[in-house]
Amino acid sequence: xxxxxxxxxxxxxxxxxxxxxxxxxxxxxxxxxxxxxxxxxxxxxxxxxxxxxxxxxxxxxxxxxxxxxxxxxxxxxxxxxxxxxxxxxxxxxxxxxxxxxxxxxxxxxxxxxxxxxxxxxxxxxxxxxxxxxxxxxxxxxxxxxxxxxxxxxxxxxxxxxxxxxxxxxxxxxxxxxxxxxxxxxxxxxxxxxxxxxxxxxxxxxxxxxxxxxxxxxxxxxxxxxxxxxxxxxxxxxxxxxxxxxxxxxxxxxxxxxxxxxxxxxxxxxxxxxxxxxxxxxxxxxxxxxxxxxxxxxxxxxxxxxxxxxxxxxxxxxxxxxxxxxxxxxxxxxxxxxxxxxxxxxxxxxxxxxxxxxxx
Amino acid sequence: xxxxxxxxxxxxxxxxxxxxxxxxxxxxxxxxxxxxxxxxxxxxxxxxxxxxxxxxxxxxxxxxxxxxxxxxxxxxxxxxxxxxxxxxxxxxxxxxxxxxxxxxxxxxxxxxxxxxxxxxxxxxxxxxxxxxxxxxxxxxxxxxxxxxxxxxxxxxxxxxxxxxxxxxxxxxxxxxxxxxxxxxxxxxxxxxxxxxxxxxxxxxxxxxxxxxxxxxxxxxxxxxxxxxxxxxxxxxxxxxxxxxxxxxxxxxxxxxxxxxxxxxxxxxxxxxxxxxxxxxxxxxxxxxxxxxxxxxxxxxxxxxxxxxxxxxxxxxxxxxxxxxxxxxxxxxxxxxxxxxxxxxxxxxxxxxxxxxxxx
Numbered sequence: 009x010x011x012x013x014x015x016x017x018x019x020x021x022x023x024x025x026x027x028x029x030x031x032x033x034x035x036x037x038x039x040x041x042x043x044x045x046x047x048x049x050x051x052x053x054x055x056x057x058x059x060x061x062x063x064x065x066x067x068x069x070x071x072x073x074x075x076x077x078x079x080x081x082x083x084x085x086x087x088x089x090x091x092x093x094x095x096x097x098x099x100x101x102x103x104x105x106x107x108x109x110x111x112x113x114x115x116x117x118x119x120x121x122x123x124x125x126x127x128x129x130x131x132x133x134x135x136x137x138x139x140x141x142x143x144x145x146x147x148x149x150x151x152x153x154x155x156x157x158x159x160x161x162x163x164x165x166x167x168x169x170x171x172x173x174x175x176x177x178x179x180x181x182x183x184x185x186x187x188x189x190x191x192x193x194x195x196x197x198x199x200x201x202x203x204x205x206x207x208x209x210x211x212x213x214x215x216x217x218x219x220x221x222x223x224x225x226x227x228x229x230x231x232x233x234x235x236x237x238x239x240x241x242x243x244x245x246x247x248x249x250x251x252x253x254x255x256x257x258x259x260x261x262x263x264x265x266x267x268x269x270x271x272x273x274x275x276x277x278x279x280x281x282x283x284x285x286x287x288x289x290x291x292x293x294x295x296x297x298x299x300x301x302x303x304x305x306x307x308x309x310x311x312x313x314x315x316x317x318x319x320x321x322x323x324x325x326x327x328x329x330x331x332x333x334x335x336x337x338x339x340x341x342x343x344x345x346x347x348x349x350x351x352x353x354x355x356x357x358x359x360x361x362x363x364x365x366x367x
Numbered sequence: 368x369x370x371x372x373x374x375x376x377x378x379x380x381x382x383x384x385x386x387x388x389x390x391x392x393x394x395x396x397x398x399x400x401x402x403x404x405x406x407x408x409x410x411x412x413x414x415x416x417x418x419x420x421x422x423x424x425x426x427x428x429x430x431x432x433x434x435x436x437x438x439x440x441x442x443x444x445x446x447x448x449x450x451x452x453x454x455x456x457x458x459x460x461x462x463x464x465x466x467x468x469x470x471x472x473x474x475x476x477x478x479x480x481x482x483x484x485x486x487x488x489x490x491x492x493x494x495x496x497x498x499x500x501x502x503x504x505x506x507x508x509x510x511x512x513x514x515x516x517x518x519x520x521x522x523x524x525x526x527x528x529x530x531x532x533x534x535x536x537x538x539x540x541x542x543x544x545x546x547x548x549x550x551x552x553x554x555x556x557x558x559x560x561x562x563x564x565x566x567x568x569x570x571x572x573x574x575x576x577x578x579x580x581x582x583x584x585x586x587x588x589x590x591x592x593x594x595x596x597x598x599x600x601x602x603x604x605x606x607x608x609x610x611x612x613x614x615x616x617x618x619x620x621x622x623x624x625x626x627x628x629x630x631x632x633x634x635x636x637x638x639x640x641x642x643x644x645x646x647x648x649x650x651x652x653x654x655x656x657x658x659x660x661x662x663x664x665x666x667x668x669x670x671x672x673x674x675x676x677x678x679x680x681x682x683x684x685x686x687x688x689x690x691x692x693x694x695x696x697x698x699x700x701x702x703x704x705x706x707x708x709x710x711x712x713x714x715x716x717x718x719x720x721x722x723x724x725x726x
Contacts, residue, residue: 049467069655085656086674107469107471108470110470111467111469111473112467112487114470114473114474115464115473115486126474127474128471128474296428307407307408313445314445315444315445
């Protein structure tokens with residue numbers, strides 16, 4: 009049990025005017041308890057609050073013996089959740105609700121007046137999770153170090169005629185040989201014009217001379233995620249247009265990173281990268297936000313986008329991933345993870361960004 | 368677009384007093400549109416209702432060109448969902464909410480008075496999904512035929528010293544060689560006393576003479592699921608106790624199946640199996656419901672349990688899976704899928720249930 013993480017979230021709940029909350033997102037429960045429980049459609053919640061001892065409410069199907077230092081309340085499939093919550097939730101107070109809680113449970117609690125009112129309380133937990141402590145930072149750093157080393161190996165898999173899927177299928181083994189446990193998301197391997205679809209899924213397309221080769225990949229190390237993108241060229245120097253696009257994206261990536269420090273609006277970072285791409289004439293082809301927060305999950309609360317004006321804080325980890333995607337190609341993206349430090353930032357990926365022609 | 372499935376659900380919505388609903392579960396959206404969209408944390412909904420043309424609301428990240436015969440409304444990450452829903456949802460009427468909708472969206476809709484009131488409407492969609500039409504029945508039958516054929520191959524993987532994980536890792540290849548696309552759930556391979564944990568995850572335990580070998584496995588064929596359990600013995604005839612337990616579970620399975628027809632309470636089927644196990648003295652060790660509904664998802668709405676008094680209907684497909692789990696072993700489970708027909712039932716698994724000693 010990580011009581012310091014619970015206490016951090018409870019303090020942030022207070023800022024929302026909340027004295028109690030049901031945390032139900034498995035990743036948030038892992039964050040606080042150190043245990044992954046995947047309840048599927050079943051009810052799972054950690055009740056936290058000011059002056060409350062946390063209670064973990066879980067289906068008896070997910071029983072475990074280990075003492076995690078808090079009360080475990082087991083429920084059956086046939087139990088009425090609203091009955092179980094009596095005595096755990098204070099019905100005279102507003103209850104913070106996890107943003108991911110299923111509507112079936114929320115609507116039932118509303119019908120049975122489990123609390124005085126219901127309010128999305130996830131911001132408090134998300135805010136706690138967004139500020140990585142020293143132990144979490146260590147794991148994020150290591151996960152990205154593995155990702156750098158893996159990238160160097162992935163490019164050795166590239167050969168004429170290999171398919172995107174054949175390369176993607178070999179990645180997990182490489183990650184595991186380097187000490188990671190899993191992908192942090194299904195890897196993107198894009199050849200040629202596929203690089204201009206930012207969410208392309210690897211298919212049976214075979215590589216041919218002159219193709220762009222884009223890897224957007226990440227792994228999990230001790231439950232923390234990495235995420236990086238590099239764009240290569242196969243056997244042929246890039247065309248003038250490819251070179252211009254590549255260098256524009258690289259400059260957007262590097263200048264956005266160079267401005268990083270605590271206390272700046274996240275939208276201003278997106279703006280810096282977007283301005284560079286727009287001034288180069290490619291504005292309409294940078295079709296997504298500049299980055300996303302990351303930690304236990306590949307995508308955590310927090311955007312580097314025009315719509316997100318929160319300020320950076322020491323301990324934040326997020327991606328900086330500008331891209332240009334011309335319809336029909338070419339497409340390029342360059343992505344690093346970064347960590348905001350007390351006096352600046354640390355880039356978590358060291359894999360070079362120079363134009364690299366493979367083969 | 369499967370308008371006949373939408374219309375079935377809309378008719379059932381009427382029984383709940385609802386004229387409109389936001390369907391947000393990806394599996395329910397697949398059921399109605401024929402398209403899988405996995406929005407992660409992003410908003411996705413199909414708005415359906417009496418006299419309404421369905422509208423699919425999805426993030427522009429999940430754009431697709433194909434005309435599915437209904438309006439697609441694309442939204443951006445920066446859009447306010449409650450603004451988008453104006454003009455789609457009638458604010459003067461109660462809105463059916465999908466049981467799996469995330470609380471963040473429901474709480475925002477409540478705050479912005481998107482509808483007059485909000486009610487869990489999933490029962491209507493679930494009720495439609497629980498009655499498989501002829502085309503769905505074909506796929507369920509085929510998925511279980513593949514599962515039968517796969518079971519015959521799985522047992523050939525069993526040898527002294529093999530680990531649970533080594534067997535589990537070979538299953539997907541076998542399923543795919545038989546025409547399935549995927550597992551319908553992570554396979555359970557349990558050796559020895561692991562068979563008495565109904566949710567055991569395959570690990571590095573090596574097989575030894577006298578072990579029980581339990582396979583709880585299923586595959587996906589054209590998006591429909593199978594699910595079956597068989598329990599074998601390795602190289603040694605079962606002990607008297609193992610034999611008694613096996614035969615008790617088998618009798619519970621067969622007698623529960625023998626009573627199947629339309630119009631009987633699902634709880635009465637659970638009771639039949641449970642009574643047999645209880646009379647044999649093992650009642651406390653049958654620790655879960657007798658079965659669950661299945662279709663596009665391995666677990667769909669509908670239980671064969673003491674708490675579920677709905678009546679069987681022609682077109683229902685569910686599992687019959689009694690088990691006995693003595694703490695520390697032995698454990699046994701025997702599971703088939705069944706289809707309720709107009710005048711009785713059809714067992715979808717033909718794999719034999721006689722005691723089988725492998726090796």
